[in-house]
Amino acid sequence: MTDSWAAFGADLHIEPVGAGLRSGLMNALRDAVRTGRLTPGTRLPSSRTLAADLGIARNTVADAYAELVAEGWLTARQGSGTRVAQRATAAGATREARSRPVRRRPTHNLMPGSPDVSSFPRAEWLKAARRALASAPDAAFGYDDPRGRAELRTALADYLARARGVYADPERIVICSGFVHGLSLMGKVLRRRKVRATAVESYGLDIHWNLLTEAGLRTPCLPVDALGARTGELAQAQGVGAVLLTPAHQFPTGVPLHPDRRAAAVDWARSSGGLILEDDYDGEFRYDRQPVGALQGLDPESVVHMGTASKSLAPGLRLGWMVLPEALVEEVCDVRGGPEWMSSTPDQLTLAEFMGSGAYDRHVRAMRLRYRRRRDQLVEALAERAPDVRVSGIAAGLHAVLELPEGTEGPVVQAATWQGLALERLSRFRHRDAPSGREGLVIGYGTPSESGWAGALDALCRVLP
Amino acid sequence: MTDSWAAFGADLHIEPVGAGLRSGLMNALRDAVRTGRLTPGTRLPSSRTLAADLGIARNTVADAYAELVAEGWLTARQGSGTRVAQRATAAGATREARSRPVRRRPTHNLMPGSPDVSSFPRAEWLKAARRALASAPDAAFGYDDPRGRAELRTALADYLARARGVYADPERIVICSGFVHGLSLMGKVLRRRKVRATAVESYGLDIHWNLLTEAGLRTPCLPVDALGARTGELAQAQGVGAVLLTPAHQFPTGVPLHPDRRAAAVDWARSSGGLILEDDYDGEFRYDRQPVGALQGLDPESVVHMGTASKSLAPGLRLGWMVLPEALVEEVCDVRGGPEWMSSTPDQLTLAEFMGSGAYDRHVRAMRLRYRRRRDQLVEALAERAPDVRVSGIAAGLHAVLELPEGTEGPVVQAATWQGLALERLSRFRHRDAPSGREGLVIGYGTPSESGWAGALDALCRVLP
Numbered sequence: 001m002t003d004s005w006a007a008f009g010a011d012l013h014i015e016p017v018g019a020g021l022r023s024g025l026m027n028a029l030r031d032a033v034r035t036g037r038l039t040p041g042t043r044l045p046s047s048r049t050l051a052a053d054l055g056i057a058r059n060t061v062a063d064a065y066a067e068l069v070a071e072g073w074l075t076a077r078q079g080s081g082t083r084v085a086q087r088a089t090a091a092g093a094t095r096e097a098r099s100r101p102v103r104r105r106p107t108h109n110l111m112p113g114s115p116d117v118s119s120f121p122r123a124e125w126l127k128a129a130r131r132a133l134a135s136a137p138d139a140a141f142g143y144d145d146p147r148g149r150a151e152l153r154t155a156l157a158d159y160l161a162r163a164r165g166v167y168a169d170p171e172r173i174v175i176c177s178g179f180v181h182g183l184s185l186m187g188k189v190l191r192r193r194k195v196r197a198t199a200v201e202s203y204g205l206d207i208h209w210n211l212l213t214e215a216g217l218r219t220p221c222l223p224v225d226a227l228g229a230r231t232g233e234l235a236q237a238q239g240v241g242a243v244l245l246t247p248a249h250q251f252p253t254g255v256p257l258h259p260d261r262r263a264a265a266v267d268w269a270r271s272s273g274g275l276i277l278e279d280d281y282d283g284e285f286r287y288d289r290q291p292v293g294a295l296q297g298l299d300p301e302s303v304v305h306m307g308t309a310s311k312s313l314a315p316g317l318r319l320g321w322m323v324l325p326e327a328l329v330e331e332v333c334d335v336r337g338g339p340e341w342m343s344s345t346p347d348q349l350t351l352a353e354f355m356g357s358g359a360y361d362r363h364v365r366a367m368r369l370r371y372r373r374r375r376d377q378l379v380e381a382l383a384e385r386a387p388d389v390r391v392s393g394i395a396a397g398l399h400a401v402l403e404l405p406e407g408t409e410g411p412v413v414q415a416a417t418w419q420g421l422a423l424e425r426l427s428r429f430r431h432r433d434a435p436s437g438r439e440g441l442v443i444g445y446g447t448p449s450e451s452g453w454a455g456a457l458d459a460l461c462r463v464l465p
Numbered sequence: 466m467t468d469s470w471a472a473f474g475a476d477l478h479i480e481p482v483g484a485g486l487r488s489g490l491m492n493a494l495r496d497a498v499r500t501g502r503l504t505p506g507t508r509l510p511s512s513r514t515l516a517a518d519l520g521i522a523r524n525t526v527a528d529a530y531a532e533l534v535a536e537g538w539l540t541a542r543q544g545s546g547t548r549v550a551q552r553a554t555a556a557g558a559t560r561e562a563r564s565r566p567v568r569r570r571p572t573h574n575l576m577p578g579s580p581d582v583s584s585f586p587r588a589e590w591l592k593a594a595r596r597a598l599a600s601a602p603d604a605a606f607g608y609d610d611p612r613g614r615a616e617l618r619t620a621l622a623d624y625l626a627r628a629r630g631v632y633a634d635p636e637r638i639v640i641c642s643g644f645v646h647g648l649s650l651m652g653k654v655l656r657r658r659k660v661r662a663t664a665v666e667s668y669g670l671d672i673h674w675n676l677l678t679e680a681g682l683r684t685p686c687l688p689v690d691a692l693g694a695r696t697g698e699l700a701q702a703q704g705v706g707a708v709l710l711t712p713a714h715q716f717p718t719g720v721p722l723h724p725d726r727r728a729a730a731v732d733w734a735r736s737s738g739g740l741i742l743e744d745d746y747d748g749e750f751r752y753d754r755q756p757v758g759a760l761q762g763l764d765p766e767s768v769v770h771m772g773t774a775s776k777s778l779a780p781g782l783r784l785g786w787m788v789l790p791e792a793l794v795e796e797v798c799d800v801r802g803g804p805e806w807m808s809s810t811p812d813q814l815t816l817a818e819f820m821g822s823g824a825y826d827r828h829v830r831a832m833r834l835r836y837r838r839r840r841d842q843l844v845e846a847l848a849e850r851a852p853d854v855r856v857s858g859i860a861a862g863l864h865a866v867l868e869l870p871e872g873t874e875g876p877v878v879q880a881a882t883w884q885g886l887a888l889e890r891l892s893r894f895r896h897r898d899a900p901s902g903r904e905g906l907v908i909g910y911g912t913p914s915e916s917g918w919a920g921a922l923d924a925l926c927r928v929l930p
Contacts, residue, residue, distance in 0.1 A: 118603040162502070345781035
């Protein structure tokens with residue numbers, strides 16, 4: 001065991017090829033540069049380190065470096081060490097990662113489903129990360145409780161009880177990587193329980209429906225009207241063991257679930273033993289009054305409350321939560337798998353600190369003001385510039401439905417595409433079993449940055465009839 | 466729309482109940498404390514904020530607060546606001562999250578599979594996070610490329626090419642949440658390709674085998690001997706379309722795959738169109754010489770190289786990577802799903818910065834010294850205190866196999882349990898189809914903290930024959 005092969009410096013995997021140590025090393029280095037294994041600008045280990053690592057004399061390495069500098073493969077400069085020369089080889093030049101070839105980025109983005117990510121509170125988040133990492137126990141960096149860190153479950157229980165009226169014992173909270181992950185876990189749990197169908201709303205997201213279908217569940221739909229989903233029809237539905245709802249703010253039509261319909265859903269769940277999956281994706285954002293409390297508060301043993309940091313903070317965090325009926329906690333952990341399937345613990349601890357310190361409340365309140373202002377500006381601009389277009393739904397969330405005069409949806413979407421304005425038509429969110437409905441657009445006014453918002457709104461007004 | 470419901474302060478979901486605003490508010494607050502929705506110590510919004518949120522007069526809230534203070538439900542102190550009184554209710558007292566009831570934490574932990582998490586470089590990691598978040602484009606916080614951030618794929622390509630001899634174009638790298646996630650993706654891809662079986666090594670981890678089984682693949686085993694897995698037998702195997710190997714350091718027996726066996730595996734893959742899944746879990750940690758380069762370098766179109774930050778940094782990060790044959794990139798992305806299934810982007814950017822700045826190399830080198838010292842101490846202690854016990858395998862990784870005299874494995878494991886010393890017996894890792902083999906222990910000398918190591922080693926020596 002040579003004593004030096006664990007010294008400090010950069011690692012370089014290199015195997016001298018051919019006869020002679022010095023020329024063998026030179027061949028290997030040339031080859032690594034030629035094939036792009038070593039890219040232009042890469043700093044090589046010091047001759048002392050590499051010599052120690054390879055178990056050869058330092059002078060051999062120093063000589064090889066010097067010759068390769070002379071040949072133009074490497075550069076050596078005082079203070080910056082020996083590096084691969086910038087005169088990029090063909091192979092090396094292609095090493096930079098390209099972005100996936102996606103459709104051209106739109107000039108204006110009003111696609112629903114995203115918050116204003118330019119407002120992510122970077123400094124506050126880092127501050128929380130610093131405090132969280134400083135006080136984290138060592139075990140937090142290891143394989144851990146797949147339900148999620150106790151710190152985060154405690155902070156969430158406090159927040160959800162206080163702000164959303166959720167009955168949220170930390171013992172029944174499970175952290176997941178966003179709503180889609182939580183829903184896929186629930187799909188597996190329902191399938192294990194021999195549930196054959198999960199009712200969904202007649203307007204919603206096909207990725208959610210497809211997840212349930214992939215889990216082996218049928219997804220019959222409940223009609224959505226001005227009072228929300230017609231949950232009264234659940235009583236007649238055949239083989240339906242669960243229902244997926246957006247009670248606080250129906251996605252995308254924008255209405256809250258009427259109190260009678262809330263009661264009907266809970267009655268159905270209680271009498272049939274069914275489960276309600278409550279997608280509380282933007283429950284924090286209501287602008288005309290205090291948000292309606294979570295449905296889960298009505299019956300914590302029948303409702304799975306699911307929330308996410310994707311709308312309130314940023315989708316990039318991939319953090320969400322489920323508040324489960326007590327009897328379901330073990331089942332959800334079972335289908336999830338072991339600690340290999342947990343979410344990043346530093347992120348969990350950071351969110352716990354962010355919530356516990358009040359920074360989450362402050363951020364939500366600041367964003368509420370901002371989104372509310374944008375929604376007001378949208379309503380005003382339409383009244384002035386497109387009086388035939390009506391905004392439907394309550395003053396809440398990050399998106400609004402614009403009802404269009406009959407026959408205008410197609411031309412408007414076409415014009416938007418030409419203008420580089422990304423938006424979605426309402427029919428995009430209609431369940432395949434639902435009768436065709438009114439024409440409209442779903443406008444994600446939460447999506448643009450503050451600086452991009454005015455231009456996006458103007459572009460929208462220009463394409464409307 | 467009241468102008469004040471989006472003011473700053475904490476959110477409190479409360480619905481006044483009964484007749485009279487003040488008494489209704491008091492009832493609602495009492496109820497929230499009684500049922501544990503508001504826990505002792507919770508700070509309430511200021512009377513001004515809550516009044517604005519509820520659209521009632523400030524004095525009404527202030528009066529309600531004052532009466533509840535008089536009744537002992539709340540406390541009010543200059544500078545700390547109004548809080549729920551500490552005289553905890555029964556319901557409130559149970560709000561703190563408990564840890565999952567697990568088996569008693571051992572006094573000494575020598576279980577394999579974890580690095581020394583007490584050495585996680587918290588300060589360096591935070592420094593990288595600060596730089597990464599400062600320079601991140603806004604889009605990095607939104608839904609993003611499910612393959613992973615280009616910054617991280619670029620940094621990994623440079624590192625893996627330089628340190629592990631991997632042919633690593635960033636375009637063929639996919640970020641995942643650790644090895645198990647990557648393997649489960651590969652299981653789905655293989656199943657889609659109608660592969661019926663994946664050969665595995667006769668010693669390994671049952672969670673890996675079970676993942677493949679759940680994906681619908683049989684897992685016949687290749688015998689492992691002193692030269693590694695007998696890959697020559699692949700040529701005779703029926704219906705085997707892939708093989709899972711640990712070439713750099715067989716887990717757990719600790720031998721590297723012999724050059725002839727490496728060649729045999731690649732020959733088989735080329736001639737049969739099969740795939741090699743290379744689990745490079747601890748390839749950075751070799752103590753006697755430079756690590757053997759990755760198998761992938763021999764044939765990048767037949768080998769899926771899989772690595773992880775779980776051993777080199779911390780399992781809690783849940784970050785791993787796959788370097789794929791070009792033809793597989795799209796298929797892996799397909800089975801993975803959309804951007805909802807990506808890994809945390811702030812973490813990805815932080816790791817990219819951590820690697821690019823050289824901090825990763827420095828950390829690996831420092832840990833290499835530390836683990837190497839522990840392994841030396843283990844070998845020395847055994848020579849002195851348990852001369853009948855032989856350490857087998859190369860000087861590498863975070864674990865060692867201790868070969869025990871026949872008939873002693875059972876008593877040793879029993880004694881360890883009594884002493885609060887956690888370790889694993891070798892047979893725990895034997896494939897069910899493998900013939901029973903030698904007796905031994907798998908000692909994770911990487912697992913303890915620096916301060917816990919000496920005690921753990923001493924405890925181990927005390928239970929050995």
